[in-house]
Amino acid sequence: MKMQNSSTISEKCAFLADYASWLWGCGATCARITKNTARIARALGIDCELTVMPSHVELSLAGADGADAAVYTRRTGHSGISFDINARLSRLSWEIADGLVDFPEAVRRFDEIKRTRPTGQWEVLLLVGPANAAFCRLFGGDWAAMLTVLVATLAGYPLKQTMIADGRDLRLTFLCAAFFSAAISAGAWIFGWGDTPDIALATSVLYLIPGVPYINAVSDLMAKHYLCAFSRFMDACVLTACLSAGLCAGMFILGLEKF
Amino acid sequence: MVQAEITWWAIVAVLLLAFIFRAFERYYTECRPAAGDKPRRSLFEEGEEGQMLYVPGDLSDEDAELFDNL
Incomplete structure (x- = not known):
């Protein structure tokens, strides 16, 4: 018993x-x-x-x-x-x-x-694109900038999905996705699409910002779970640094010295 | 600006080629039954630590497992 x-x-x-x-x-x-x-x-x-x-x-x-x-x-x-x-x-x-x-x-x-299945990748892709374009509008981008951001997101996000599915390093994945999204949205600056190419470029990589780890880090900090807060914060910082490196690499290669 | 345009088109072309190559690879491995049995080969692959920092005499993972089971 x-x-x-x-x-x-x-x-x-x-x-x-x-x-x-x-x-x-x-x-x-x-x-x-x-x-x-x-x-x-x-x-x-x-x-x-x-x-x-x-x-x-x-x-x-x-x-x-x-x-x-x-x-x-x-x-x-x-x-x-x-x-x-x-x-x-x-x-x-x-x-x-x-x-x-x-x-x-x-x-x-x-x-x-x-056993819950994750949300379908095509559904996520179709939602992330317009959401990022809406971010561009929120920061003052015009319709041409929004369209550019939409295309840049629809190009960069599948790359992220594919690399993650292949088991590639997450930091490399963020760097590559940010590079290609930034490079494509830089087309607005190079070809003169719209009046706000700078906003298009800046908002094209926003879909990569690790928002949940940042928010959770603050929440853990408030709850005095300092180790977890620091861990989540550093994870998010590393990913943000990688996407920044991708963004800068895209701008550097395309010679956008204005920014 | 011409150089920037050429670079921009080159970057777009690289990304498009990557997607096309990926789609082709997926079709080849998943949609063709005969090809699906073969081990999948990628054009680019990440190496393992043992391949970069190999010292003659090091045990491979399989060897180490075999050694543990003895």
Whole structure:
């Protein structure tokens, strides 16, 4: 009976550790990870502590008599940033806390969430292009600049998707995508398309800005998760430096000395 | 400005060629059943650390795994 009980606790803790690592991987902040995991742990009747680190999560279980004490460690970063998975995992935590689903059903739903397919690359591409063109308009670009940014994004984004799908280094991917997007949008300056070629050039690489890591870094900073905040911030800074290098390389090769 | 125009067209051509090459490669490996069985070969590939910093006598990953299992 004791063994059976211990095994159940072990399964629940393994589930919690997996849950926390998946939340980390899909782009949740540390505050959300700790709150959601603690909510599920309370509902399951487990007394545990969660430590969130930049590359892994640790769940420490302290048994009353020390017999069940254990540490469960999971590596983070499974799925890439996904608001869909993030929302579904949060909903699952509330359903467990409200007693709407029992543990076996929660495990089944968690497995289902893990199999969530990412948004289709063509849908993303068709949305990112107009969104970046809208950014150009927001910064004062005219219609010619918007069209240029749209084309530059539609050229650079598939390159990013392809290189990521091929497993290329993310920094190299950002550099290449920024270079080609900047070079194509520089056509507005070279051929005299519209009155705001400078805005077209500057906004053509905005789709590459790692916004979620920057926002999460600030959120982690506010929640006093300084290690994770610094880690996310540095990751975002490195990617931003790469896209800046691509942008500068495009401008340098095309001889745009005005900027 | 003429030089900038030529450079711009060259960059656009390189990107277009990359997409065309990729589409061709994808068609060749995924849409043709006979070709799909063959291992995929890329024109450019990233090397491994062992290829750059190889010291005679180093164990390859496979050798190291075999050695561990002995």
